[in-house]
Amino acid sequence: MDGTRRRGARLRTVLAGAATIALLGPPAWMWQDSLMPGAYSVMDMGYADYGGALTHVAAGTSAHSAHTHSDSEHMPSAHTPSEHSGRPEHMPSEHGASEHAASARSLTSLTADPDREADVSITLVARRQRFRLSTGRPVDGYTLNGTSPGPVIHATVGQLVQVRLVNESVPDGITLHWHGVDVPNAADGVAGVTQDAVGEGRSFTYRFVAGQAGTFWYHSHQVSHEQVRRGLLGALVVTPAARPPAGTADVVALLHLYDGARTINGREGDVRAEALPGERVRVRMINTENGQTSLWVGGAPFRLIAVDGTDLHEPAPVRDTAVTVTAGGRADIEVTMPEDGSPVRVHIGGPAGVVLGSRSYDVPAVPRPATSLDLLTYGTPAPLGFDPDRPDRRFDYVIGRRPGFLDGRPGIWWTINGHMFPDVPMFVVAEGDVVRVRIVNDSGEPHPMHLHGHHAVVLSRDGVRATGGPWWVDSLEVGAGESYDLAFVAGNPGIWMDHCHNLPHATEGLVAHLMYEGVTTPFTVGGTAGNEPE
CATH class of the missing domain: 1.20.5 (Single alpha-helices involved in coiled-coils or other helix-helix interfaces)
Incomplete structure (x- = not known):
């Protein structure tokens, strides 16, 4: 018993x-x-998506398979950690290379003409520093040349811009990404993808030709969710080569929150700018925040003349209308000052903003208008220069959310095409391809999507075709439940991030890459350089 x-x-x-x-x-x-390895190449993430083109592993492409992959096929191997010390400036670390065909080229070769002299040259010194806003409010953050935001960099179309970044005291390292500028890939400033993070006491030089007039900005892409919030950012303005016409003025308005304090150009409250009666004023609004904001004008009509650095075609004057500006996005408006000398207030996200005037800056705040400008119908059509209805590649970028583990952390994480980071698609293209992308947001939250190195034209929203002027973007607000069809020509070879610019969302896995066939990177995320792009 x-x-x-x-x-x-x-x-x-x-x-x-x-x-x-x-x-x-x-x-x-x-x-x-x-669990992620201590160092890995983005080229070994996830799976290759060829967009309907002939499925093959091109020279330099080490993503493992096309659409018919299994969930267990990501991250097959870790690479040797990168060694940032002991190398001359510009030299890539020799690590992270998978076995590629001899014809593959490293993205480090994708640079501006090395023999050309710079037309605009500036040195930016990054420091970890306690500074004060105009109200005296202290901020424990970071500065560039002793200020935050950093200096406004000015260039004209066709000029070669050279920026030497010196890290004096940022402990996690730093890079600079040129947001909205279609730079050569080696100058894109993404730690672990296009360069190693610049450690304390080290420097890195960026060189690119300012090929497009417009409003842009720069910011760190190393631990970016922290470093951007705490001050490593600034404005970049590229103007046409022709002199501006008489009777015009230009104002930069960079919105940023420091520890909850809303600032414009680093200043709490209104920014005043002189504008004469009858003068046309271009206000360049830059949204550096993680969420969308609104811009509207009290005291005069206005025209929205550019979005994300691209001029709109035949924009009409509007009044009592708000413009929505997504995270990372820019909106240029033009205001014609009243002939009677009355001031004009450009509201940026609230009562404060830019007050334009000559004799007086006393103009009351007005509430946000109920009407928002719809860029799907604003302006008049113009040729695109290519046929988006006959693409060489078609991609889906479906954003979702589900529970799981991200590098060992349990939670509810973002997904791309049903897969969680790092098992996400690598969108593969060839130079010259016409590319069409459908973004669908099924995640329940809005996402400001940002593609590096390219501008895309919006073709439709929720199946409704665009009928206004071409709406070119590099940062697009995709609301919960919305879908957008976009198109662009693959004309800038490299490996490019395609991610949510609500930067905490990027740390939570909402990151993919666009990769050109035959391009490789020697850099790895992690490693001794501590590369952490988000």
């Missing part, structure tokens, strides 16, 4: 153990499978 009881007890123990394994085994495997 005792033996029977002992056998029964052993059986119950075995069954309980089996039930425990059955219950805890899958989560334990998922946890283990989510």
Whole structure:
């Protein structure tokens, strides 16, 4: 009898153990499978998506398979950690290379003409520093040349811009990304993808030709969710080569929150700018925040003349209308000052903003208008220069959300095409391709999507075709439940991030890449350089 009881007890123990394994085994495997290596190449992330083109592994492409991959196929190997010390400026670390064909080229070769002299040259010194806003409010953050935002960089179309970044005291390292500028890939400033983070006491030089007039900005792309918020950013303005006509003025208005304090050009409250009666004023609004904001004008009509650095075609004057500006996006408006000398207030996200005037700056705030400008119908059509209805590649970028583990952390994380980071698509194109992308947001939250190195034209929203002027973007607000169709020509070879510019969302896995066939990177995320692009 005792033996029977002992056998029964052993059986119950075995069954309980089996039930425990059955219950805890899958989560334990998922946890283990989510852990990231100490250093990895973005080229070994996820799976290759060729957009309907002939599926093959091109020279330099080490993503593992096309659409028919399994969830367990990501991150097959870790690479040697990058070594940032002991190398001359510009030299890539020699690591992270998968076995590629001899014809592959490193993105480090994708640079501006090395023999050309710079037309605009500036040095930016990055420091970890406690500084004060105009109200005296202290901020524990970072500065560039002792200020935040950093200096406004001015250039004209066709000029070669050279920026030497010196890291004096930013402990995690730093890079500079030229947001909205279609720079050569080696100058894109993404830690672990296009360069190593610049450690303390080191420097890195960026060189690019300002090929397009418009309003842009720069910011760190190393631990960017922290470093941008705490001050490593500034404005970049590229003007046409022709002199501006008489009777015009130009004002930069960079919106940024420091520890909850809303500022314009680093100043709390209104920014005043002189504008004469009858003068046309271009206000360049830059939204550096993680969420969208609105811009509207009290005291005069206005025209929205550019979005994300691209002029709109035949924009009409509007009044009592707000313009929505997504995170990372820019909106240039033109105001013609009243002939009677009355001041004009350009509201940026609230009562404060830019007050334009000559004799007086006393103009009351007005509430945000109920009407918002719809860029799907604003302006008049103009040629695109290519046929978006005959693309060489078609991609889907479907944003969702589900529970799981991200690098060992349990939570509810973003997904791309049903897959969680790092098992996300690598969108592969060839130079010259016409590319069409459909972005669908099924995640329940809005996302400001930003593609590096390219501008795309909006073709439709929720199936409704655009009928206004071409609406070119590099930062697009995709609301919950919305879908957009975009198109662009793949004319800037490299490996480019395509991510949410609500930067905490990027740290939570809302990151993919656009990769050109035959291009490789020697850099890795992690490693001794501590590369952490988000």
